[in-house]
Amino acid sequence: MITSGEFPGLDLPGVDASSPLDDMGTVELHHPTQDIDGDGTLDTITTSDDHGLRVWTDYDHDGFADHLTVIEKDGDYAAWEFHRHPDGTSEWIRTDQGTLGK
Ligand SMILES: [Ca+2]
Numbered sequence: 001m002i003t004s005g006e007f008p009g010l011d012l013p014g015v016d017a018s019s020p021l022d023d024m025g026t027v028e029l030h031h032p033t034q035d036i037d038g039d040g041t042l043d044t045i046t047t048s049d050d051h052g053l054r055v056w057t058d059y060d061h062d063g064f065a066d067h068l069t070v071i072e073k074d075g076d077y078a079a080w081e082f083h084r085h086p087d088g089t090s091e092w093i094r095t096d097q098g099t100l101g102k
């Protein structure tokens with residue numbers, strides 16, 4: 001039986017390296033499985049599917065993703081940071097994009 005516990009990223013958005021994330025909004029990370037910055041608190045979920053790999057990280061442990069890296073199978077990659085603005089709006093800002101090995 002497949003449960004969401006075995007695939008914690010099941011309900012995360014299926015974005016790829018060229019996706020515009022302008023309207024994605026906040027992304028909840030319910031059960032992080034990795035400690036990517038080594039501070040002892042789990043903060044990251046990695047999901048993979050036919051398109052490639054996605055790494056969602058909640059650096060401030062508020063339950064919402066702050067950083068996303070996408071690495072597609074063909075080597076295209078991109079990274080975004082989540083920003084909350086004082087007026088209550090929020091957006092994902094692309095911080096990196098390119099192709100691995102080129
Ligand atoms: Ca951590």
Ligand SMILES: [Ca+2]
Pocket residue numbers: 057058059060061062063064065066
């Ligand atoms: Ca966060």
